[in-house]
Amino acid sequence: MDEKIKVGIVDDHKILTEGLNSLVEESDFARVVGVAHSAQQCRDRIAFWHPDVLLLDVSLPDLSGIDFCKELTTNYPDLKVLALTSHNEYAVVKQMLINGASGYLVKNAMSAEVLAGIKAVYGGEKFLSHEIDVLLKRQSPKTIWLTxxxxxxxxxxxxxxxxxxxxxxxxxxxxxxxxxxxxxxxxxxxxxxxxxxxxxxxxxxx
Known part of the structure; x- marks a missing residue:
């Protein structure tokens, strides 16, 4: 029986997806079940992949990852979305988390941080890379959201x-x-x- 964490990757940068694929495959606890380079590709394939964790870029060629995150977590309530992106703006991070992401990593995160993130969100925890954690703590008291x-x-x-x-x-x-x-x-x-x-x-x- 395969007890490894099943990971899907959605990012339009092929070099990055290849690197992530290798990183996950070389770990002793996870495996890649599918890679997509757009939201539509992911929509077409995700039902066949059955991923536990999805590494999702915020900037996709055909749809905002923020909107796609909401769609995915609505349609697949058990899916854990881990945002992996070059965006480190407070509003983007906040909206991804509001839309159901379980974690947020920036693309310059260390390999160990990516693997730790996969493990953490699979286990039901929230996971923020160090840079994002600092950003949220710094911004939170000053940022007021009004309707x-x-x-x-x-x-x-x-x-x-x-x-x-x-x-x-x-x-x-x-x-x-x-x-x-x-x-x-x-x-x-x-x-x-x-x-x-x-x-x-x-x-x-x-």
């Missing part, structure tokens, strides 16, 4: 409108606006409206 509605409300608060006036403008009850305002104070860690408005401008949230 479109929250941004709209923040803009009106900054313009000096009262809860009742805002409620009238965006067709919600004053009670709902009060709740939104309270949430914004909590989200930004502001102790009052004046601080909230100052932070909104400082952090370019509006």
């Amino acid at each position: 479109d509605r929250e941004r709209e409300l923040l803009k009106l608060v900054a313009e000096g409108y009262t809860n009742i006036e805002i409620a009238d403008k965006i067709y919600l009850s004053p009670e709902t606006i009060k709740g939104y305002r309270k949430n914004l104070l909590l989200k930004l860690g502001a102790k009052n409206t004046a601080v909230l408005v100052r932070m909104a401008f400082e952090q370019k949230l509006i």
